[in-house]
Amino acid sequence: MAKKAKTPADTSDAPKAAATESVARNPHVPEPKVILPDDKLIEMYRQMLLIRRFEERCAQQYQLQKIKGFCHLYIGQEAVAVGSVAALEPKDYIFQTYRDHGHALIRGISARETMAELFGKATGCSKGKGGSMHLFKASAGMMGGNGIVGGHVPLATGVGWKAMYNKTGEVVLCYMGEAAVNQGVFHESLNMASLWNLPVIYICENNLFGMGTAVHRASAEKDLYMRTAGAYRIRGVRCDGMDVLDVYKTTKEAVERARTKGRPTFIEAVCYRYRGHSMSDPATTYRTKDEVSIWQAKDPMVRLQEQFPGVFTEELLGDMEKEIREIVQDSIRFAEESPFPDESELWTDVHVDYPGYPGPKAN
Amino acid sequence: MVEMSFREALNKALAEEMERDSQVFLMGEEVGQYHGAYKVSQGLLERFGDLRVVDAPITEAGFVGLGIGAAHVGMRPVIEVMTFNFAILALDQIVNNAAKLRSMSGGQFEVPIVIRGPAGAGGALACQHSQSLEQQYVHIPGIKVVMPSTPDTAYRLLKSAIRDPDPVIFIESEKLYNMRGPVTEDPENLWPIGKADVTRPGSDVTIVTWSRMLTAVALPAAETLASEDGIDCEVIDALSLSPLDLHTILESVKKTNRCVIVEEGWPKVSVGSWIAAEIGLKAFDHLDAPIERINQKDVPLPYAFNLEEIALPRPADVVEAVRRVCYAK
Ligand SMILES: Cc1ncc(C[n+]2csc(CCOP(=O)(O)OP(=O)(O)O)c2C)c(N)n1
Ligand SMILES: [Mg+2]
Numbered sequence: 170m171a172k173k174a175k176t177p178a179d180t181s182d183a184p185k186a187a188a189t190e191s192v193a194r195n196p197h198v199p200e201p202k203v204i205l206p207d208d209k210l211i212e213m214y215r216q217m218l219l220i221r222r223f224e225e226r227c228a229q230q231y232q233l234q235k236i237k238g239f240c241h242l243y244i245g246q247e248a249v250a251v252g253s254v255a256a257l258e259p260k261d262y263i264f265q266t267y268r269d270h271g272h273a274l275i276r277g278i279s280a281r282e283t284m285a286e287l288f289g290k291a292t293g294c295s296k297g298k299g300g301s302m303h304l305f306k307a308s309a310g311m312m313g314g315n316g317i318v319g320g321h322v323p324l325a326t327g328v329g330w331k332a333m334y335n336k337t338g339e340v341v342l343c344y345m346g347e348a349a350v351n352q353g354v355f356h357e358s359l360n361m362a363s364l365w366n367l368p369v370i371y372i373c374e375n376n377l378f379g380m381g382t383a384v385h386r387a388s389a390e391k392d393l394y395m396r397t398a399g400a401y402r403i404r405g406v407r408c409d410g411m412d413v414l415d416v417y418k419t420t421k422e423a424v425e426r427a428r429t430k431g432r433p434t435f436i437e438a439v440c441y442r443y444r445g446h447s448m449s450d451p452a453t454t455y456r457t458k459d460e461v462s463i464w465q466a467k468d469p470m471v472r473l474q475e476q477f478p479g480v481f482t483e484e485l486l487g488d489m490e491k492e493i494r495e496i497v498q499d500s501i502r503f504a505e506e507s508p509f510p511d512e513s514e515l516w517t518d519v520h521v522d523y524p525g526y527p528g529p530k531a532n
Numbered sequence: 533m534v535e536m537s538f539r540e541a542l543n544k545a546l547a548e549e550m551e552r553d554s555q556v557f558l559m560g561e562e563v564g565q566y567h568g569a570y571k572v573s574q575g576l577l578e579r580f581g582d583l584r585v586v587d588a589p590i591t592e593a594g595f596v597g598l599g600i601g602a603a604h605v606g607m608r609p610v611i612e613v614m615t616f617n618f619a620i621l622a623l624d625q626i627v628n629n630a631a632k633l634r635s636m637s638g639g640q641f642e643v644p645i646v647i648r649g650p651a652g653a654g655g656a657l658a659c660q661h662s663q664s665l666e667q668q669y670v671h672i673p674g675i676k677v678v679m680p681s682t683p684d685t686a687y688r689l690l691k692s693a694i695r696d697p698d699p700v701i702f703i704e705s706e707k708l709y710n711m712r713g714p715v716t717e718d719p720e721n722l723w724p725i726g727k728a729d730v731t732r733p734g735s736d737v738t739i740v741t742w743s744r745m746l747t748a749v750a751l752p753a754a755e756t757l758a759s760e761d762g763i764d765c766e767v768i769d770a771l772s773l774s775p776l777d778l779h780t781i782l783e784s785v786k787k788t789n790r791c792v793i794v795e796e797g798w799p800k801v802s803v804g805s806w807i808a809a810e811i812g813l814k815a816f817d818h819l820d821a822p823i824e825r826i827n828q829k830d831v832p833l834p835y836a837f838n839l840e841e842i843a844l845p846r847p848a849d850v851v852e853a854v855r856r857v858c859y860a861k
Contacts, residue, residue, distance in 0.1 A: 262605075296638030305637035312604075313637055317628050323594050324629060327601020327609075334557070334583060334607070354625075357594025364589070518639035519673050521697040523726065523775075 248469035252416025267302035269314030277309025319352030329367030348379025410440030533714035560612030596622035631674030654706035664797030688723035
């Protein structure tokens, strides 16, 4: 990797050693990276708790076979979605991978619509046609989860193109796992985003594994944030993905740059998934229990509590747990009671309606 | 009607649609300063500027995907692939994103993109640059596939494709770009996607074809058969392969009771094999002879001029097939 990129005077995108010091090595609870009003901290905590509790129940509903197919839990990584989405405005867009329940829940899709989608019900956010991996809500700029590793990265880049073309000031946040940075379309997209000044933030949730393949067995450059500056003049930064405030601060800066200068950023958020890759993965062959415990000790919710003991009182936490348990329980009840899509729905949403279509007789 | 080349007809359609809708832009390799690898975009950069006529790096999956992304938030990109041989690199974007976004979002997104460029044999371009790959796209629900055959249908279909709310794969032919012919002067006289054209009405046998095969093979064969055998062929130009105007094809077969399908591409799992199956299923009782199919030989197209010539469908192949289904000679 070109650590010494040729840097003509105009490029502000060269790697900055000080700003990208490794945080993954520091096991201690750090000072808060940014000071926010209490209500904002509480909301962040609440969102992380909602995701955690919602997904714990997803796992249970999966065992009961109410949810089927592929189901990828986000537990452990909550700080990444919560910290980064908090840096956005309503008009902005987000793109996710199949590991998308968390982002959906905090960006305009209710627990009810999300759970109903996982149940394959007509009341789901994608009318039951997308399922766990494809949670969409156009009106909230929720551009969906994509099942192809890296496949959505050009789409996000295209939405950045639209924002640049029409000067709308919108910013696009494109999440991906760390395995996606080895895909061709990732590199194709970053090259275009830099070439054409597209306001896209590529946020890589480096949870250290792509299924069972550790990142160091897949990427020749271990410091993923180093992969973009030399090659594409896209600023690469690393943040602590177990620290919601660090994610927030890092994303906020990137959003500002995108909005004012139209420059893309690549963020590597180092985090960890506590559960298996998907519901069918017991995660026993490629990592140790000790490793999981080490990361659980850095849990983003615990950290926030420890940083602000005065804010997160026992009473507040107790009330919040109750409120969220009810929201999740209600979402399950709602999903359970909702109907499956009508069989006529099989033929809708394939094309625009035109004479002779849709219908079983269409060729 | 005004006379122009196939290339000029495409250029005119592009320019008019870009004029009509500010969200239409053209992106692809060499579309701007070079004026297009096949000069389809001649003069457009000068007229519309480099935000709307965009020279892309050689990054097919990237810029096709970018176009799909822009389309599903309301833009109308026309993405030029230098040839459809290179669109293979973007197939994931087309199949997994363009064709799926409407469905997997439960109808929340439309993808009004046009992906266009030439395909088929261009003349001694060898195997990697000569392929007819329309069946790849016809197979996929959620995208539309059209293949114009004349300057007029090129003009009218491209305008329909750009205005269509679904992804449209618009496949041209290298060998047709110089073809001249009359083109409608009415800018709103669009050719509807999903409609075939009975190019040559006839009563004895139905020939179904599309794209370059119409004028290069099917129509010359029909003329030979009329003059030498007194066989009156009805030639149908499919124009839209997905959706396919099966109705027009079936009505014709019910009238003539015989059918020959002429397709530039390979025979296995092809558009022609699908059409033959549909006719077999839906008009079996009307058939007086087995359906015949004329295809490119099932080999990578060789460079050698003589081999290329015998590998591709020729009028004589069609003449013989028609004689067989008519039990003539
Ligand atoms: C193109 C493609 N290849 C393979 C897969 C199968 N697959 C699904 S997820 C995954 C691992 C991806 O890991 P990463 O990008 O790190 O995301 P994470 O699952 O860790 O969130 C693989 C190999 C796929 N969905 N798409
Ligand atoms: Mg991973």
